[in-house]
Amino acid sequence: QITLKESGPTLVKPTQTLTLTCTFSGFSFSTNGVGVGWIRQPPGKALEWLALIYWDDNDHYNPSLKNRLTISKDTSKNQVVLTMTNMDPVDTATYYCAHRARGFGDYMDVWGKGTTVTVSS
């Protein structure tokens, strides 16, 4: 059974760097095809895809946020970390990590429950 759980601060100040951790079980980055992605959702708004990291260390970012995002993985800990620099109140959202399905294309078949981040001074 695949599970993912997001963790990190609930409140950050403008200009600070956000660091979120996704801890998962039920799969491993040692397996070809595995990937974990991050998606966010501002309150009452639609979903926005952020970044994805693959088993082979390749990554894929939303170009509009690429200069602010870094995604990395720790295979031994079954974790993926997302950092976002220069946080702004518009970055207030629920942040989800999700498992990339084993197939053709980067769709996400299992999601974590999400973690809410508020950006405010």
Next chain:
Amino acid sequence: EIVLTQSPGTLSLSPGERATLSCRASQSDSSSYLAWYQQKPGQAPRLLIYSASSRATDIPDRFSGSGSGTDFTLTISRLEPEDFAVYYCQQYGSSPYTFGQGTKLEIK
């Protein structure tokens, strides 16, 4: 960037009725890399359909997806009470991957 436009914004139907949700892409990437997700209040999205028409694991067969190119449809053949939620389409064939703005399916 491919913009996905979902219609209608809100759909009011009764249990037992058929629901038809539309997702139109601003351009085609010819891949049919289109997914549908269901989201209930306070919950994470749940994958329903991938590759435009393939049902995800454990998804009831009353959910079906169709379409290609720029026009895609999610059909729920006979609504159950638990189907009332917000539905999002997502394209993952062209970067950046993008989501539609959602269709809220509410009980009439």
